[in-house]
Amino acid sequence: MLRRTVFDSLSFAFLFCSLTVALFVTNEEQLLNLGMDLVFVVLFLAVGAGVATLLRKIQVQTLGGVLFGAHQTSDTNSWYRSFWGWQLVVLLVVSMAVAFVKTDFSLIELLDQNGFAGAVRLFKGLFNPNWEVLPRAVLNIIETVFMAFLATMIAIPFAFVLSFACAKNIMRGPVAYPVYLVLRTVLNVTRSIEALIWAIIFSVWVGIGPFAGMLALMIHSVASLAKQYSEMVEAVEDGPIEAIESTGAGKVQTVWYAIVPQVVLPYISFTVYRWDINVRMATVIGMVGGGGIGTMLIQYQGQAMWREVGCIIVVIAIVVWALDLASAHIREALK
Incomplete structure (x- = not known):
């Protein structure tokens, strides 16, 4: 109602x-x-x-x-x-x-002849990549992939612990429920701040580079994974929980033996998918000083060097496609 x-x-x-x-x-x-x-x-x-x-x-x-x-x-x-x-x-x-x-939606501006001619010049550069920058692009995309990987790995234990404290079916009682509300609120606020903004904050804090980008992805990953994990905890079956509790087990034992076995595979699946997301996000946060191939991309884009931008886009597209394909197969194998 x-x-x-x-x-x-x-x-x-x-x-x-x-x-x-x-x-x-x-x-x-x-x-x-x-x-x-x-x-x-x-x-x-x-x-x-x-x-x-x-x-x-x-x-x-x-x-x-x-x-x-x-x-x-x-x-x-x-x-x-x-x-x-x-x-x-x-x-x-x-x-x-x-x-x-x-x-300010306008078909007139969309079909403007001068603007369209500029777009044509841009696409000509993108579809005629300058392969001389390929070695540098490969090195930067490797940095981007490992930046996303490290951010995901560091986020996993934090998100794993927080997920149980953010599950309503576990956090019951006069003390636990207020803790649940506070944690949920903090994580919702953290998740509502885009990784791009976190990258700007950490670029000022620790300096421009991949470390700032990794921290931004890590913070956002903790909040996102904790939410996804907690929703899986709230959806578990009550039977195993009641069976373990009937033996006199404590709260931690109940969580470990009744809930964790039910959620471990979905946790792994969500984690692999999150790493896939982080790789794609890493290319964006690099544009604000987060390191990786995004920083390289924004440098060439700012100088209107569209052939070089075209080469970088090809590298990003290939890596993202490969990782997306790999993560899809991994998630399918875990089902």
């Missing part, structure tokens, strides 16, 4: 806010008053909550009710004859309209 009300309140508030901005805001300068913006946000949320509550009381099936299974009605009409169907359509249309406006 709560999730339905929250979802509907937010969706209606978004619709009312978008409509108000479209009708009454003529330039972005009007939105720079933070205090007034906050007042309007609270007002829109209150109106949205009021509408959602009213619809729930008169037993109208909303999109929130359909998504979260709350307050099912006997209405058998097609979706386009129902309130929730039109709510979904309007929400998507308004979201698309806002997206077009905020991204």
Whole structure:
């Protein structure tokens, strides 16, 4: 019930806010008053909550009710004859309209002759690589692969331990549950900060180079793996847990003998996939001083040396394809 009300309140508030901005805001300068913006946000949320509550009381099936299974009605009409169907359509249309406006979408600029000619020159360089930089590109891609590998290996033990402390079915009780909430919050915040930002932070902290990139990938990997691992822990069967607990085993023994055997293979599969992700991310964070082939790429790109960029892209594509293929086979073998 709560999730339905929250979802509907937010969706209606978004619709009312978008409509108000479209009708009454003529330039972005009007939105720079933070205090007034906050007042309007609270007002829109209150109106949205009021509408959602009213619809729930008169037993109208909303999109929130359909998504979260709350307050099912006997209405058998097609979706386009129902309130929730039109709510979904309007929400998507308004979201698309806002997206077009905020991204300055323009077919005119996309089809502009001068811009298209510049893109043609760029692609000519990319498809005619300068193979003289290949040895250096190979050395840098090796550095990138091992940077991702080390980041993943260091992240595994931290994520493994944290995964059990972030699983709701384990962290029960007046002391354990607050710890669970704090850890979940910290990991969610850490994961919400992109590895690119972490690379900038560590580039300032330890200096530009692969060490900064490795630390950025490691921090992000710990948060991501801990979340994936904990979700696997929460999905384990209760039978083995109850059997081990019935023998008088403690919390640690229960985790080790009842839960770990159920999650070890999915853990390995997620870890291999994470290394695959880290290799691809490493090529990006190198652009902000994280070392590896990304740094080399941004140097040539900044000088518009597109033939050299083409060679680097070929090397990246081959390595990423090979690692993706290898990780897919490994994950398949673990199933």
